[in-house]
Each structure stands twice: as C-alpha cells, then as structure tokens.
Amino acid sequence: MSTGTPEQVIIVGGGPVGLVAAMRLGHYGIPVVVVEAEEQVSRALKASTFHPPTLEMLDEYGITPGLIEAGLVAPTWQVRMHETGEFAEFDLSVLKDETPHPYRLQTEQWKLSELLLAHIREKLPAVRVLMGHPCVEVSQDADSVRVTVERPGGERQELTGRYLIAADGARSMVRAALDLSFEGLTFPETTVLATTRFPFHEHIPTLSYINYCWASTGTFSLLRLPGLWRVSLYPWEGESIDDALQPESIQKKLQHVLPREQAYEVMEIRPYRIHQRVVNTYVNGRIVLAGDAAHINSPSGGMGMNGGIHDAFNLTDKLRRIYAGESDALLGQYERQRRPIAIKHVLQQSGRNRARMQERGEAQRRATLEDLKRKADDPRLAREYLLETSMILSLREAAAIG
Numbered sequence: 555m556s557t558g559t560p561e562q563v564i565i566v567g568g569g570p571v572g573l574v575a576a577m578r579l580g581h582y583g584i585p586v587v588v589v590e591a592e593e594q595v596s597r598a599l600k601a602s603t604f605h606p607p608t609l610e611m612l613d614e615y616g617i618t619p620g621l622i623e624a625g626l627v628a629p630t631w632q633v634r635m636h637e638t639g640e641f642a643e644f645d646l647s648v649l650k651d652e653t654p655h656p657y658r659l660q661t662e663q664w665k666l667s668e669l670l671l672a673h674i675r676e677k678l679p680a681v682r683v684l685m686g687h688p689c690v691e692v693s694q695d696a697d698s699v700r701v702t703v704e705r706p707g708g709e710r711q712e713l714t715g716r717y718l719i720a721a722d723g724a725r726s727m728v729r730a731a732l733d734l735s736f737e738g739l740t741f742p743e744t745t746v747l748a749t750t751r752f753p754f755h756e757h758i759p760t761l762s763y764i765n766y767c768w769a770s771t772g773t774f775s776l777l778r779l780p781g782l783w784r785v786s787l788y789p790w791e792g793e794s795i796d797d798a799l800q801p802e803s804i805q806k807k808l809q810h811v812l813p814r815e816q817a818y819e820v821m822e823i824r825p826y827r828i829h830q831r832v833v834n835t836y837v838n839g840r841i842v843l844a845g846d847a848a849h850i851n852s853p854s855g856g857m858g859m860n861g862g863i864h865d866a867f868n869l870t871d872k873l874r875r876i877y878a879g880e881s882d883a884l885l886g887q888y889e890r891q892r893r894p895i896a897i898k899h900v901l902q903q904s905g906r907n908r909a910r911m912q913e914r915g916e917a918q919r920r921a922t923l924e925d926l927k928r929k930a931d932d933p934r935l936a937r938e939y940l941l942e943t944s945m946i947l948s949l950r951e952a953a954a955i956g
Contacts, residue, residue: 558585558587558682558713558714558715559585560698560714560715560716561584561585561715561716562584562585562586562587562713562714562715562716563575563579563584563585563586563587563715563716563717563718563719563873564586564587564589564699564701564713564715564717564718564719565586565587565588565589565718565719565721566589566689566692566701566718566719566720566721566722566727566728567588567589567590567719567720567721567722567723567726567845567847568588568589568590568592568595568667568683568685569590569596569663569667569721569723569845570601570663570666570667570670570845570859570862570863571721571844571845571846571859571862571863571865571866572588572590572719572721572722572845572866573588573667573670573671573674573683574612574670574863574866574867574870575719575721575844575866575869575870576588576670576674576678576681576683577615577670577673577674577678577681578615578866578867578870578871578874579681579870579873579874580674580677580678580680580681581615581678582870582873582874582877583680584873584874584877585680585681586680586681586682587681587682587683587684587713587715588681588682588683588684589684589687589688589689589701589703589713590683590684590685590686590687591686591687591688591689591722592685592686593685593686593706594685595664595667595668595671596664597662597664598664598824599747599749599784599822599824600662600663600664600859601662601663601853601856601858601859601860602660602661602662602663602777602779602784602856603628603658603659603660603764603777603855603856603859603860604621604625604658604659604660604661604666604856604859604860605658605856605857605860605944605945606646606649606652606653606655606656606657606658606944606945606946607653607860607864607944607945607946607949608860608863608864608945609621609622609655609659610653610654610655611863611864611867612666612863613654613655615673616673617666617669617670617673618655620669621659621661621665621666621669622659624661624665624669624780625659625660625661625665625779625780626659626660626661626763626778626779626780627657627658627659627660628657628658628659628660628762628763628764628778629645629646629647629656629657630643630644630645630646630762630763630764631643631644631646631658631762631763631764631765631766632644632761632762632764632765632766633765633766633767633768633910633922633923633926634765634766634767634768635767635768635919635923636767636768636769636770636774636811637769637770639760640923641760641765641923642923642926642927642929642930643762643930644926644929644930644936644939644940644943645930645936646658646940646944648933648936648937648940649937649940649941649944649946652937652941652946653944653946658763658764658856658944660763660764660777660778660779660780661779661780662779663859671683684703686705686706687703687704687705687706687711688703688704688727689701689702689703689722689727689728690702690703690704690710690727691731692718692727692728692731692732692841694718694839694840694841698714698715698716698840699714699715699716699717699718699840699841700712700713700714700715701713701715701718716840717840717841717842717873718840718841718842719842719843719844719869720841720842720843720844720847720848721843721844721845721847721862721866722847723845723846723847724829724846724847724850726843726846726847728841728843728847729833729843729847729848732838732841734833734834734835734838734843735833735834736831736832736833736834737831737832737833737834738829738830738831738832738850739829739830739831740827740828740829740830741827741828741829741830741852743788743789743828743912744788744789744795744798744825744826744827744828745786745787745788745825745826745827745828745853746786746787746788746789746795746798746799746804746823746824746825747784747785747786747787747822747823747824747825747826748784748785748787748804748808748820748822748823748824749782749783749784749785749820749821749822750782750783750785750808750818750819750820750821751781751782751783751819751821752783752808752812752818752819753783754776754778754783754811754812755778757812758812761776761778763777763778764776764777764778765777766854766910766911767811768911768913768919768923769810769811771790771791771807771810772788772790772791772914773788773911773912774786774787774788774807774811775854775911776811782821785807785808785811787804787807787808790807795825798825799823799825801820804818804820804823805817805818805820808820828852828853829850829851830850830851830852831849831850832848832849832893832896832897833847833848833849835889835893836848836888836889836892836893837885837886837888837889840882842869842885842888844862844865844866844869844892845859845861845862845863845865845866846858846862848865848892848893848896849861849893849896849897854911855943857945860945861895861896861945861948864892864945864948864949864952865892868888868891868892868952869885869888869892872884872885872887872888887955887956890955890956891952891953891955892952894955895948895949895951895952898948898951910922
C-alpha cells in the first residue's frame with residue numbers, strides 16, 4: 555500500500571465528520587487519506603436528526619436530496635405531557651426566511667456516511683478511504699505527521715502527511731495518544747434506546763415526528779424514522795440498569811407509552827451514558843480535533859453529529875486557505891470559532907434540553923410547558939428560540955469571531 559503524498563491530510567475516523575472533511579478537501583484538490591477501524595459503515599444506533607444549516611451545507615455537494623429521500627422531513631417538534639396529551643409545538647417554518655431547509659430531517663447517520671462514501675468513490679478518486687485500518691500510533695514534528703495503521707492482514711503501515719484531523723469519536727485514540735484533558739462530567743442516568751416498527755403516530759394522532767415527553771414515571775422521547783420509531787427510555791426509580799435492559803422492563807415501559815394487548819416488537823436495544831465534555835485544546839501542532847473527538851454532549855436536541863459536521867466545514871475551509879498559501883495560524887482561528895461555540899451552544903443547550911426532560915416536579919414541569927407554549931405561539935419568540943435550537947445562531951456567532 556502506498557503511503558501517499560507527504561502533502562496529504564490524514565483523517566483518522568470514517569464517520570460523518572471524517573467523511574465530510576474528506577469530501578470537502580477532495581473538492582478543493584487537496585490529497586486526503588481516511589483511515590477507519592471498522593471494515594464497513596457502522597449501522598449502530600447513533601444520531602438521527604439533521605438540523606437546517608447542516609442540510610444547507612451538504613446541499614452544496616448534492617448530498618441533501620439523497621438524505622431527504624432516505625428520511626422524513628419533520629416541520630415541527632414537541633414537548634409533551636404524556637398523561638394529559640398537552641404539548642408545546644415548535645413549527646420550524648418560522649425560519650423560512652433564514653434557511654432553505656426550515657425543518658429537521660429524521661434519518662440515521664449511517665445513511666449520510668454511505669452517501670458520502672458513494673460521492674467520494676464516484677467523484678473524488680484522489681481521496682482514499684481505508685476501511686478496516688485502525689490507527690495504532692500517531693506522531694508529529696515541525697514539518698509532518700505520521701500515522702501507523704494496522705492493515706486487515708495484521709501488518710502495520712506508516713502513513714505520512716502534512717496535517718492530521720482526528721475525527722475518531724468519543725473514544726478518540728488520537729486524543730488519548732496526545733494525552734489531552736477531556737474535561738466535563740458524566741450524568742448519573744443511563745438512557746436505554748429501543749427501536750420498534752409499531753406505528754405510534756396511528757394511535758396518538760397529535761404526535762410530531764420528534765417528541766420529548768414527561769410522564770408520571772419519568773421521561774421518554776419518541777423519534778420517528780422511516781419505517782420505525784426510536785424510543786429513549788430511562789430506568790424507573792429504584793431500577794438498576796441491568797434490570798432496565800431486560801426485555802420485560804422494555805415491554806413495561808413501552809406499554810406505559812401506549813397500552814396494547816400484544817407485546818411490542820423490539821428490534822434493537824442500546825444503553826448509553828450521557829457525557830458533557832470538551833477537550834482543552836482543539837489544535838496540537840499539525841493535529842486538529844473535530845466532532846466527538848473534541849466535544850461530547852447529551853443527545854437531547856440532536857446537536858452532537860451536527861456540531862461535528864459544522865466543525866468539519868469550518869476546519870476544511872481553514873485548510874483550503876492554508877494550502878493556498880496562507881499561514882497555518884488559521885488553525886487557531888478554527889479553535890477560537892468552534893471551541894467556545896461547542897461550550898456555549900452545543901454543550902449548554904443540549905444540557906438544558908436534558909435538564910428540562912429530567913425535571914420530576916409537577917409544578918416545574920407545568921411552568922416549563924407553559925413557558926414553551928408561550929414561545930411556540932409567538933412568531934418572534936419562536937423564531938429566536940429556533941435560531942438557537944436549530945444551530946443557526948451558533949454558526950453566525952462563530953463566523954463573527956476573528
């Protein structure tokens with residue numbers, strides 16, 4: 555296997571963030587090699603919501619139409635009182651003058667990865683994507699970066715490049731190799747994600763495609779995707795995570811969402827802890843972090859993957875300018891524009907979303923619902939709130955940072 559050109563950008567991680575970065579750099583004529591540990595695109599239960607600015611960014615490369623075809627356009631989202639059926643509903647059409655995509659799109663992130671791979675293989679032969687090549691070692695000096703990968707046969711190969719983008723996720727090997735601080739916290743609760751083909755929308759007709767629900771037993775969310783619903787559940791009071799993962803417990807919780815005589819068909823179950831962390835520095839010489847390698851947050855509100863894609867767009871623009879002859883001090887601007895935004899908008903907003911849904915007091919829930927309904931019913935307030943929660947405001951603020 556050729557190590558490629560010393561001028562190449564090496565991207566560790568072939569998920570949406572890494573592949574978006576590779577696609578952008580490839581279109582700029584910058585040589586790229588992507589190394590990914592998995593042998594094929596992972597279809598594990600991960601992100602499933604695309605925000606308006608992300609769709610607008612991907613539209614530039616003809617990716618968005620394929621995503622829309624593979625997903626569901628969600629013009630509204632709700633916060634609901636489950637037992638009473640009351641809800642506050644936010645209509646993203648108030649953003650029609652702000653974006654060509656005034657909605658959320660519901661589809662699995664692996665569909666984006668597959669579209670990106672197809673685009674790269676069809677249009678960008680100079681971009682190499684090496685699946686099944688885990689990164690095992692990284693190093694750098696003043697002029698280059700070096701990445702050692704393990705090939706499918708077990709032998710090791712060293713790649714040399716000019717810059718390295720670490721897009722290898724929350725358990726980033728690159729971040730660990732650099733011994734960077736990943737400060738923050740892990741929340742006490744564990745979320746249990748379950749998928750079912752049961753058509754909740756046919757039995758609860760007021761549902762949106764995206765619903766965050768308070769119930770007497772706690773909280774849950776209902777997110778609709780093509781052909782299925784994703785239900786985020788939490789252990790009930792006094793229930794261990796091991797007990798909460800048992801099929802009987804999943805059935806009880808789903809029956810609480812909507813009682814029915816038959817058992818629910820549960821397709822997949824995945825537990826996950828909720829973290830809120832940001833790396834102490836995004837730029838380390840010629841190595842730059844993006845996406846979950848740089849920041850992880852509560853999935854409530856769908857900001858993690860989108861924020862990572864926004865990182866990739868910002869960073870590749872800086873690299874385009876550097877390869878055109880500008881100073882690599884532009885990487886510092888990438889950090890100045892993206893790290894504070896991750897803290898202020900991604901971590902804090904997703905944390906507020908999580909805290910709202912973890913509220914147990916009936917009076918506080920009622921007050922929060924009334925406040926949300928007030929915002930949703932006022933076009934000016936709804937627009938301001940949706941500019942924030944749809945990640946449009948964060949991008950505008952980032953662009954204003956020199």
